[in-house]
Amino acid sequence: MFFGGDYNPEQWPEEVWDADVELMCEAGVTAVTVGVFAWSHLEPSEGEYDFAWLDRVLDRLHDGGIKVVLATPTASPPPWFTLAHPEALPVNADGVRLTHGSRDTYCVSAPAYRLAARRIASELGRRYADHPALAMWHVHNEYGTDCRCDLTAAAFREWLRARHSSLDALNEAWTTAFWSQRYSDWAQIMPPRATQYLPNPAQVLDFRRFLSDEMLSAFVEQRDLLRGLNPSTPITTNFVQGGWVSVDHARWAGEVDVVAVDHYPDLSDISAEEQTAFAGDLARSWGRGSWLLMETAPNLIFTRGRMHTKEPGRLARQSLSYVARGSDGAMYFQWRQPRGGAEVFHSALVPHAGPDSPIFREVVDLGTRLGALSSQLEPTEIPAEVAVTWDAPSWWALQGAGLPSAGIDYLAAVQQTHRALFRAGIPTDFVFPGTMIDLSAYRIVVVPHLYLVSDEVAAALRDFVASGGHLVVGPLSGVADPFARVGPGGYPAAFRHILGVRVTEWHPQDPGVPVHLDDGSTAFGWAERVELIGAQALARYTEGTLAGEPAVTRNGTAWYVSAGLDDAGWERMLRTIAAEANVPPVLEGLPPEVEAVRRGQLLFVFNHSESEASVKLPSAATDAVTGRFLGTEITIRSAEALVARLEKPVGTPTATSASSE
Numbered sequence: 001m002f003f004g005g006d007y008n009p010e011q012w013p014e015e016v017w018d019a020d021v022e023l024m025c026e027a028g029v030t031a032v033t034v035g036v037f038a039w040s041h042l043e044p045s046e047g048e049y050d051f052a053w054l055d056r057v058l059d060r061l062h063d064g065g066i067k068v069v070l071a072t073p074t075a076s077p078p079p080w081f082t083l084a085h086p087e088a089l090p091v092n093a094d095g096v097r098l099t100h101g102s103r104d105t106y107c108v109s110a111p112a113y114r115l116a117a118r119r120i121a122s123e124l125g126r127r128y129a130d131h132p133a134l135a136m137w138h139v140h141n142e143y144g145t146d147c148r149c150d151l152t153a154a155a156f157r158e159w160l161r162a163r164h165s166s167l168d169a170l171n172e173a174w175t176t177a178f179w180s181q182r183y184s185d186w187a188q189i190m191p192p193r194a195t196q197y198l199p200n201p202a203q204v205l206d207f208r209r210f211l212s213d214e215m216l217s218a219f220v221e222q223r224d225l226l227r228g229l230n231p232s233t234p235i236t237t238n239f240v241q242g243g244w245v246s247v248d249h250a251r252w253a254g255e256v257d258v259v260a261v262d263h264y265p266d267l268s269d270i271s272a273e274e275q276t277a278f279a280g281d282l283a284r285s286w287g288r289g290s291w292l293l294m295e296t297a298p299n300l301i302f303t304r305g306r307m308h309t310k311e312p313g314r315l316a317r318q319s320l321s322y323v324a325r326g327s328d329g330a331m332y333f334q335w336r337q338p339r340g341g342a343e344v345f346h347s348a349l350v351p352h353a354g355p356d357s358p359i360f361r362e363v364v365d366l367g368t369r370l371g372a373l374s375s376q377l378e379p380t381e382i383p384a385e386v387a388v389t390w391d392a393p394s395w396w397a398l399q400g401a402g403l404p405s406a407g408i409d410y411l412a413a414v415q416q417t418h419r420a421l422f423r424a425g426i427p428t429d430f431v432f433p434g435t436m437i438d439l440s441a442y443r444i445v446v447v448p449h450l451y452l453v454s455d456e457v458a459a460a461l462r463d464f465v466a467s468g469g470h471l472v473v474g475p476l477s478g479v480a481d482p483f484a485r486v487g488p489g490g491y492p493a494a495f496r497h498i499l500g501v502r503v504t505e506w507h508p509q510d511p512g513v514p515v516h517l518d519d520g521s522t523a524f525g526w527a528e529r530v531e532l533i534g535a536q537a538l539a540r541y542t543e544g545t546l547a548g549e550p551a552v553t554r555n556g557t558a559w560y561v562s563a564g565l566d567d568a569g570w571e572r573m574l575r576t577i578a579a580e581a582n583v584p585p586v587l588e589g590l591p592p593e594v595e596a597v598r599r600g601q602l603l604f605v606f607n608h609s610e611s612e613a614s615v616k617l618p619s620a621a622t623d624a625v626t627g628r629f630l631g632t633e634i635t636i637r638s639a640e641a642l643v644a645r646l647e648k649p650v651g652t653p654t655a656t657s658a659s660s661e
């Protein structure tokens with residue numbers, strides 16, 4: 001069980017370090033991530049190293065029984081590096097070369113940067129590979145940096161040559177006949193840079209795929225040299241999610257020993273718990289069952305525009321929610337709140353107020369609870385029978401310019417279907433069309449905004465339905481091929497025959513204007529003209545030019561939702577399909593805003609509501625933290641989290657269903 005966070009002792013005088021270790025022991029901290037941004041302290045000038053301070057830090061931590069996740073510091077090259085190698089500074093799409101003074105000021109394709117990164121990583125590796133405190137290597141920090149310089153351009157061309165069999169094939173894939181963009185030499189191809197009007201969408205898409213592969217190769221370089229020094233220490237890098245990040249984490253997941261994820265909810269009401277559940281399910285799916293929360297903010301939520309201090313109990317609920325969804329612990333950014341620097345007000349386990357503070361008291365309490373749970377956590381067994389598709393390239397394609405509506409939001413669409421399942425209490429996985437596709441474990445697959453679809457993915461979904469699976473497709477799915485070329489004959493070209501529908505027109509709506517359906521549902525933002533070619537209409541539009549036309553359809557076990565259904569509509573629909581497909585929630589009859597997640601024999605119950613709630617358990621249970629016998633029904637206070645250890649093994653029929661048989 002990892003419990004701790006980013007620890008930056010280089011920001012503090014040495015006398016604070018002893019206090020740090022004492023406080024870590026008091027809080028039950030088991031591991032800290034060290035050295036993430038310490039390059040300029042480790043290598044003060046080119047080729048001159050100072051490891052003495054890090055030796056003392058690691059030894060102190062080891063003496064305190066605290067494990068170290070040791071980072072390579074390559075996300076933030078020191079000023080001496082960028083002055084010596086100005087060509088390794090990133091250039092943005094406007095051609096502006098950035099300057100050091102923040103972090104991430106490097107170009108991942110610059111040979112000088114790659115060499116310097118390998119050098120510092122191997123120096124660290126040689127010195128600490130066998131240190132007894134070392135638990136894991138943490139390569140770099142949040143890969144995601146973007147650069148459009150000439151070095152990047154050269155690397156991009158190499159990548160394109162490997163991807164496209166010939167220049168003709170690239171011209172075809174990128175539809176360069178449009179606006180006279182035909183390339184007659186590889187050297188003419190550029191990264192997307194500031195240009196006169198809309199850029200070529202296939203060029204933008206391939207560039208983002210290239211960036212993902214290019215950063216992955218930088219990770220793999222460091223991974224392999226660290227692995228060579230000590231093959232038994234697991235190696236990870238922390239994934240960050242965000243629309244600006246050109247990293248296809250589903251493809252990366254196979255290259256790390258442990259999937260580690262940073263997650264910062266950015267809404268302050270119960271939506272933050274929904275975001276937490278979403279990130280936890282996504283990370284578990286990347287990690288095929290196991291993963292680690294590497295960073296989250298312990299006491300704050302940075303909402304869009306201001307920080308929100310978490311209410312009492314929220315740290316524990318959110319942290320345990322990640323653990324319930326398979327995380328091997330909870331790590332935070334960061335241990336001690338800094339005295340200065342760009343993130344001086346960012347969250348910490350030891351805040352500016354010091355340990356005599358509400359957050360540190362909650363941290364100590366959480367440390368005790370996680371300590372008690374650690375020996376009881378089994379490898380994740382969260383038997384989800386529902387999967388939602390997640391596809392980074394579709395997200396990137398739907399961020400482009402020139403789309404039919406400015407309101408298209410891939411992430412929001414995926415989160416909305418996940419939220420509906422969360423509210424229905426149904427365990428959910430994600431599947432990744434770019435790397436999969438084994439759907440045999442699932443009864444229901446939900447496909448929101450899967451804009452780009454290859455023939456293989458279309459075939460896998462067709463086979464899934466043919467073998468009795470329930471498929472629910474939302475709008476803007478199956479529209480284009482992997483190069484963003486629209487399939488002819490009506491949308492959604494890849495899925496028309498599975499769904500038995502043909503869409504002849506799109507009718508994007510103004511934001512906030514409701515579209516009503518005749519089953520009482522309401523939609524926003526999106527509507528379509530749907531022809532039935534085998535499907536039956538389950539709901540029809542009631543007004544405007546689409547009045548009387550199908551809106552939601554069904555073709556055997558394949559559903560199509562052409563409208564931008566609201567949350568209630570999605571929840572109702574997915575509950576109905578789950579009932580038909582025999583997919584139960586974790587617990588029946590939960591009160592509103594009470595969440596239950598099962599991990600092996602442990603049942604995590606979270607009361608996000610403002611009132612006390614009673615919950616019937618599927619069998620008698622004990623409190624996994626205190627060992628107290630709970631019986632078969634618990635009362636859980638507002639804002640509390642409770643972990644119950646069920647007496648019956650997983651899969652044993654519950655008392656109710658057993659007696660009704």
Ligand code: GLA
Pocket residue numbers: 141142240262295333343346
């Ligand atoms: C990221 C980074 C951290 C820190 C936090 C706070 O996750 O990895 O270094 O900047 O965000 O926003």
